[in-house]
Amino acid sequence: AQEKETRAFEAEVSQVLRLMIHAMYSNKEVFLRELVSNASDAIDKLRFEALADAALRADQGEPAITITLDKEARTLTIADNGIGMSREEVTRSIGTIASSGTREFLERLSGDQKADANLIGQFGVGFYSAFIVAERVELTTRRAGSDEAVRWESTGEGDYTLEAAEKEEVGTEIVLHLREEEDEFLEPLRVETVIRRYSDHISFPILLVEKIDEGEGEKDEEIRQLNQASALWTRPGSEISEEDYTEFYHHVARAFDEPLTRVHTTVEGRLKFTLLLFVPSARPFDLAMGGQERTGGVKLYVKRVFIMDEAEVFLPRYLRFVRGVVDSDDLPLNVSRELLQDNRVVRSMRQTAVKKVLEALEELSADAEKYATFWKAFGPILKEGVIEDADRREQVAALARFASTGTEGAEQTLSLAQYIERMRPGQDAIYYVTADSYEAALASPHLEIFKARGVEVLVLTDAVDEWLVNHLSEFEGKTLRSVDRGALDLESLGKSDEAQAGEEGDDKADATENDESSESQEAPAPWLGEVGELLGERVREVRLSKRLTDSPSCLVREEWEIGERMRRILEQAGE
Numbered sequence: 001a002q003e004k005e006t007r008a009f010e011a012e013v014s015q016v017l018r019l020m021i022h023a024m025y026s027n028k029e030v031f032l033r034e035l036v037s038n039a040s041d042a043i044d045k046l047r048f049e050a051l052a053d054a055a056l057r058a059d060q061g062e063p064a065i066t067i068t069l070d071k072e073a074r075t076l077t078i079a080d081n082g083i084g085m086s087r088e089e090v091t092r093s094i095g096t097i098a099s100s101g102t103r104e105f106l107e108r109l110s111g112d113q114k115a116d117a118n119l120i121g122q123f124g125v126g127f128y129s130a131f132i133v134a135e136r137v138e139l140t141t142r143r144a145g146s147d148e149a150v151r152w153e154s155t156g157e158g159d160y161t162l163e164a165a166e167k168e169e170v171g172t173e174i175v176l177h178l179r180e181e182e183d184e185f186l187e188p189l190r191v192e193t194v195i196r197r198y199s200d201h202i203s204f205p206i207l208l209v210e211k212i213d214e215g216e217g218e219k220d221e222e223i224r225q226l227n228q229a230s231a232l233w234t235r236p237g238s239e240i241s242e243e244d245y246t247e248f249y250h251h252v253a254r255a256f257d258e259p260l261t262r263v264h265t266t267v268e269g270r271l272k273f274t275l276l277l278f279v280p281s282a283r284p285f286d287l288a289m290g291g292q293e294r295t296g297g298v299k300l301y302v303k304r305v306f307i308m309d310e311a312e313v314f315l316p317r318y319l320r321f322v323r324g325v326v327d328s329d330d331l332p333l334n335v336s337r338e339l340l341q342d343n344r345v346v347r348s349m350r351q352t353a354v355k356k357v358l359e360a361l362e363e364l365s366a367d368a369e370k371y372a373t374f375w376k377a378f379g380p381i382l383k384e385g386v387i388e389d390a391d392r393r394e395q396v397a398a399l400a401r402f403a404s405t406g407t408e409g410a411e412q413t414l415s416l417a418q419y420i421e422r423m424r425p426g427q428d429a430i431y432y433v434t435a436d437s438y439e440a441a442l443a444s445p446h447l448e449i450f451k452a453r454g455v456e457v458l459v460l461t462d463a464v465d466e467w468l469v470n471h472l473s474e475f476e477g478k479t480l481r482s483v484d485r486g487a488l489d490l491e492s493l494g495k496s497d498e499a500q501a502g503e504e505g506d507d508k509a510d511a512t513e514n515d516e517s518s519e520s521q522e523a524p525a526p527w528l529g530e531v532g533e534l535l536g537e538r539v540r541e542v543r544l545s546k547r548l549t550d551s552p553s554c555l556v557r558e559e560w561e562i563g564e565r566m567r568r569i570l571e572q573a574g575e
């Protein structure tokens, strides 16, 4: 066996520890949530690895997470019979912090203890929350498939020790030597309350063991199960409280916002599967995965057995913000990512998932405030669906919200259906302007004629918008048309009442109006040719316009030309 060694934490670990203990203090009970969550993950992982490795099946006991309270020793011990860790894994997982996220974690600590408590789980620093209540932590672990156990020990102050150890069962045991003032976590009722609040949804039994001193060195044990220990998604929705749903979401998504809406459905027929999917209310920090943007995806279970994280195939890219689990009775337990790629069962589950999530979003849109929250966080991502999902283009487009010349400010609140309702009599197109910002768009001379005619124009400023309008040529039978493209036909609409009132006694506007000659019919003014010569190759043609009321001139493009922003995007891409 290897000798006992002392190692220094990575510099940042000590820093995180100190700050975290300070920041979380008013919410210190979250350490239980984090340790139980890790234990549950570890049991999931062993069950999964044992599917493919018969040798590991021998190691698999009845899954359980055991919390032992020993008042005399002043310890709280949490043990699991999950996958365990090798020495190397301990060093990697417990001696370091997902370091790319660390600095960001520190920067994000806000001083608001509740908000800060929610940060821990997202930064892969859950284990360290043990030090909020413990002055010393001993972790003994044995990796499934190995005979060697290792003990890790630290006071959370700069270094830790590692040494070989004996452990009968595979799995991990963590002993917290509680600080003097943390006696409350030796009280069974206190621990039970916390577990029920945060961990009732955990699929494996959480057992509470109370060591009772009988005197004369005799100790008795009392064991109680604290949770229902059935996979939450298998329970009927009517028996699941809002809090349980939310805590379950926190656990699977490693996020701590309140989800905005969810889909919980079981399909039974030719195929049998369950979906429990959540729409978050905030963008995740995307740091848990080593700083790379998470590609999204849900956890896949087959017959209640955890198979993989981040299974992407069950939802299209444009719904990658959705989190949750899918559980199939029809997929084989040894299913691989490759196998999922072109699979009939997956296709069917995906169809249902997309349909249900879009329906849930439609329902959510009835609540303007919640929908605005959703749209702010994920609007640009959802819009990609208009481009990607030809079958549901119109359905996704109906969920989109836009800023317009008729809405207050840059906030995207207007749906296409609302736009159509507000169209002027005789107007038959949905007009839009694309620009880098709302302000830049409003300054466009192209909008003058629309303003004069009282015609609302959508203001598109997201990077994805240029593609969106390329793919969505019409909505509910109305063509989408850029304000800077092709000939305009607003003539028949006449002026809006508002514009008319503004024009009374306004010579310039009247003059413009009288002056306007049709772009094609009338003989061109003689000076147009001179302007054309002056501009040379830079323009295709110079013609008189009806679209301006204040500005002397503007650039327009032909119906078939690509948009200005698209041209710049392609230019940047080196096209």
Ligand code: ADP
Pocket (backbone or CB within 6 Å): 034, 038, 039, 042, 080, 082, 083, 084, 085, 093, 094, 121, 123, 124, 125, 126, 127, 128, 171, 172, 288
């Ligand atoms: P996260 O759970 O977000 O990865 P944690 O700090 O909670 O971050 O845990 C760090 C890592 O330590 C885990 O990813 C896991 O690899 C390992 N780990 C923690 N607790 C256990 C456990 N009970 N059994 C096995 N591995 C564990």
Ligand code: MG
Pocket (backbone or CB within 6 Å): 034, 037, 038, 124, 126, 127
């Ligand atoms: Mg964790």
